[in-house]
Amino acid sequence: MNHADILKRNNVRVTGQGSQVMLFAHGFGCDQNMWRFITPAFEAEYKVVVFDYVGAGKSDLIAYDATKYATLAGYAQDLIEVCDALSEKNIIFVGHSVSSMIGILAARERPDLFERLILVGPSPCYINKEGYTGGFESEDIEGLLQMMDKNYIGWASFLAPVVMGNPSNTVLTEELQESFCSTDPVLARRFARATFLSDNRADLEGFDKPCLILQCAEDMIAPTAVGEFVHQRLPASQLVFMKATGHCPHMSHPEETIELISSYLRSSA
Numbered sequence: 338m339n340h341a342d343i344l345k346r347n348n349v350r351v352t353g354q355g356s357q358v359m360l361f362a363h364g365f366g367c368d369q370n371m372w373r374f375i376t377p378a379f380e381a382e383y384k385v386v387v388f389d390y391v392g393a394g395k396s397d398l399i400a401y402d403a404t405k406y407a408t409l410a411g412y413a414q415d416l417i418e419v420c421d422a423l424s425e426k427n428i429i430f431v432g433h434s435v436s437s438m439i440g441i442l443a444a445r446e447r448p449d450l451f452e453r454l455i456l457v458g459p460s461p462c463y464i465n466k467e468g469y470t471g472g473f474e475s476e477d478i479e480g481l482l483q484m485m486d487k488n489y490i491g492w493a494s495f496l497a498p499v500v501m502g503n504p505s506n507t508v509l510t511e512e513l514q515e516s517f518c519s520t521d522p523v524l525a526r527r528f529a530r531a532t533f534l535s536d537n538r539a540d541l542e543g544f545d546k547p548c549l550i551l552q553c554a555e556d557m558i559a560p561t562a563v564g565e566f567v568h569q570r571l572p573a574s575q576l577v578f579m580k581a582t583g584h585c586p587h588m589s590h591p592e593e594t595i596e597l598i599s600s601y602l603r604s605s606a
Contacts, residue, residue, distance in 0.1 A: 340422035347388040347419050348395040353380035357452075358425045360386040362416065364434030364458075364585075365532045366500075366517045366525060368394025371433070374591035378599070383429070388419055392524035401524060409435065409535055413442035420450045427452040431598070433587060434458050434558065435532045442537070444546055453547040453605065455598055458584050459567050460559040461537040469538070470562040478533045485526045493517035499557050502583020509588050541570040548574040549601045551586065551594065558584040575601065 338346070350369065353359075359379050361372045369387035376385045389396040390412055405411035416439060420428060428451050432440040437459030444451040462471045464478055484492040497514035498504065517525065548571050552564030561578070568576035577597055581590035 338418070340424075343415075343418050343422040346391060346397040346400045347415060348397075349386060349388045349419055349423070351384060351386050351423070352376070353383050353385040355379075355381070355383035357383055358386055358423070358428045359383040360388075360420070360428050360430050362388070362430065362432040362436035362440060363390070363393065364436055365528055366393075366496075366513070366520060367433070368516065370394070371516070371585070371588055375431075375587045375595055375598075378595045384425075386419075386423065386425075390528075391415060392528060393520060398521065398524075403527060406527060406531065408531055409439050409442060409537065412439045412531075413446065416440065416443040417447050417450065420447070426450055429453055429455065429602070431455040432457065432459070434460070434584065435535075438535065438537045438540070441540055441544055445540060445544060448546065451546060453549070455549045455551070455601065456567070457551045457587060457594070458553055458556060458559045458564075459550060460563045461541055461567060462535065463533045463558070464536070466536075469566065470560065472558065472560045472563060473533075481533070482526065482529060485522070485529060489522045489525075490518060500584045501589065502553070502555055502557060502585075503589045506589055509585070513585065513588075538566075538570075541567060544571055545573050547605060549598070550574055550576045551579055551597060552576060553579050553581050553583055553586050555582040556584050577601075 363371050368389045391400050430440045430451050437456035440454050463473050464471045464475050493514050498510050501510045501513050550568050568574050581593050586594045
């Protein structure tokens with residue numbers, strides 16, 4: 338696949354005036370539009386890149402491969418291909434939720450592509466294991482996946498407020514629910530399985546790229562214990578506890594998110 342086809346496949350959009358790239362990767366059930374409150378703040382100093390994973394947003398659904406995207410490794414491969422298609426290196430990667438781990442997988446394979454990573458609500462494993470708190474019991478996740486199979490609209494209406502975590506902001510909750518519902522249910526279920534059944538804890542070991550971890554308060558998807566676990570295993574990481582609640586601070590609390598990212602980039606320049 339040539340570079341133009343890759344950029345089309347992932348609906349890549351480039352804005353900004355700077356030379357260094359900031360690449361923003363969306364979470365499960367979302368698309369690049371979820372970054373719209375954040376990216377303008379960085380366009381004066383950086384070349385800003387957003388994209389859609391295959392199966393999300395305005396990506397090329399013809400490119401979807403069930404085997405490839407059965408695990409997060411398939412999405413990490415696409416991320417690498419997007420970076421290569423842009424002919425960019427020393428990228429500042431900003432990943433929300435599952436994209437945090439996708440970014441780490443990509444950076445482990447191709448460390449030359451990334452300078453540092455900003456991880457918004459990361460989780461290497463969503464299911465509680467012996468000695469590890471992921472936030473969900475195995476039967477909780479299986480129940481959610483079964484609900485997706487039986488009543489996709491009902492699942493979306495249940496999960497959106499849990500993920501957003503800001504009951505007073507019904508507009509954003511409704512937008513997230515609509516985003517869930519606009520995704521092909523079959524592809525969404527597969528991405529959900531790849532996301533919520535993943536266990537990438539071992540991929541944190543020995544990863545030495547500088548990282549900023551943004552940990553929200555009252556995050557039902559990636560609780561505080563998870564952020565602390567990630568921080569403990571990434572030697573070059575900084576952990577910042579946000580005032581923002583929920584799992585989508587880039588949507589619900591964009592000003593705080595921008596300030597924390599900007600402060601980190603200034604301090605590490």
